Amino acid sequence: MTPAARLSAAASILDSLAQGRQPAEVVLKEWGRANRYAGSGDRRAIADRVYRVIRARARLVWAMGGREDGRALVIGSLALIDGMPLEEIEALHSGDGYGPKPLSKQERARITAPEGQPPGWIASGLPEFVVEDFKATFGDRWAEEAEALMSPRAPSDLRVNGAKTSEDAAEAELREAGLSPERTPWSVWGLRLAAEPPPNVQALEGFKAGRFEIQDEGSQMVCWLSGGGLDLSGAVVVDYCAGGGGKTLGLAQQGVGTLIAADISMKRLDAIRPRLERAGVDAELRLLGADGEGVEDLVGGADLVLVDAPCSGSGTWRRRPEDAWRLKADEVERLHKLQLAILGRAAALVKPGGRLVYVTCSMLTGENEKTADAFEAAHQDFRPVAVGDALGNPAFSDAAREHLARFAKGHRLRLSPATSGTDGFFAALYERAG
Known part of the structure; x- marks a missing residue:
């Protein structure tokens, strides 16, 4: 493929991303399968362009006068990210072959003489409403947190x-x-x-x-934190929102007596089965109804219930930056209400003296502290368990104990790419009063 044809392909892929909900990785793979003529070098160059555009999307939309189509974003990236002079950009937009059509008068003007200065929040690479949340949460460190979250370097x-x-x-x-x-x-x-x-x-x-x-190290630490300070050898442990089963396996590694993975989706539960078989783990799978039906026999009988609640996934934006631009403020509010409902249903399973752990892979207050605050106000029979009381788990390194003690706030803990080099996670620990 010519360099110009690669730009056309990147623009087309960006338009496909904007029209659907699939991850960029999946859309790129599907494009590659449908266009076998593209060699490995072509696919790498196209993917690099797509991800660079996604991470700079706010800046590029502003530079191109509010346009959000793939063509405009690619043109803006050539000027603002690559620093390419106008004559080179025009040469790539000759309209020849499979390359993009020539620049319009307006496009030429946008990349040569942008109007004014962009708002301060744009440089962060995050949506404006998320920037405001970060400022309130992290104070002077908000820009550092934003930069690490949107970094392309995720191990x-x-x-x-x-x-x-x-x-x-x-x-x-x-x-x-x-x-x-x-x-x-x-x-x-x-x-x-x-x-x-x-x-x-x-x-x-x-x-x-x-x-x-x-499994990201942050996800591993959430598992170790959940079981820390507990004897799980004869315990009934429930992974209430099991999803893909990663945390189910992390819990199993701590010598659990009876392990139950529950989820509202049979498709997700079916996907857990081969993982359990590979790992040699024995766990019972439970399909939950819309209101939590399916675990009535466990009410008041679980020693540990982990609620890895549905969330925005904002803690993983360095891996899936496209999700940052799909998230809206009203979706965060919807998720908060869903999380609170799920947490309340899961809490009913915990026996007196048992532990409840609330977890998200979110960086947003509306899904973390706000949900924890609301749960605590409505469930006075659950008292906080200090993070420090769970750090004795031998799966933690000595450095981890010192690190987590530093960033814990009582019974709550935030992990982030900037502070721990992991994906973003939030955890809150509780014990049901006896």
Whole structure:
């Protein structure tokens, strides 16, 4: 493909992203399958352009006079991101072959003489309503948090399955496969692959045999925090919003007595089965009804209930930056109400003296502190459990205990790319009064 044809392809992919809800990674793969003539170099160049545009979207929309179509964003990226002079941009927009049509008078004017200065929030790479939330939450550190969250440098973390191998053995196995794993700083079962692009871990024999799983270190720490300070050997543990099952497996690694993974989607539960089989984990799967039906026999009987609630996923925007521009403020409010309802239903399963853990992979106050505040106000029988009381879990490194104690606020904890090098997570710990 010519450079000009790559620009046309990137613009088309950006338009497809704007019209749907699929992740950019999926849209790019589908485009590649449908356009077999594009070589690996072409696909890499197109993907790089797409992601660079997504991460600078606010700035580019402003520069192009409010236009949000793929063509305008690509043109803006050539000028503002690449620093390409006008004559070179025009040469790429000659209209020849599969290249984009010539620049209009308005497009030429936007990239040569932008009007005024962009609003201050635009440089963050986040939607305006999210910037306001960050300022209220992080104060003077908000820009640092925003930059780290939208950074393209997100590592690939693995959790070693201690029931099947040791971390030393898993590290050696990965090195024999030509990779360069490093120990994660906080989870003693974590290995980090910093390769770019990320390696195809699922093709490795160790993954197929269940010796390691893909799981961000922040997600691992949430699992260790959930079980920290508890004897789970004979416990009834419920992963209430099991999703893909990553945290189910993390809970299992702590020697759980009876493990139950529950979710409202049978499709998601079915996807957990092969993961359980690979890992050698025995867990019961429960399909939840719209109002939490399906676990009535567990009411008041669970020692630990983890609620990894549906959320915006804003803590993972460095991996999926397109989701930042799909999220609206009213969606955060809808999610808050849903989270509160789910948390209330899950709380009913906890026995006196048992633990309830609320988790999101969100960076937004409306899904984190606001939901925790509302739950606490409505459930006086649940008292806070200090994060420090859960740090004795041997799956935490000594450095993790010091780090988490520093950032914990009583029974609540925030993890973020800027502070911990992980995806963004929020956790709140409770115990039901006896």
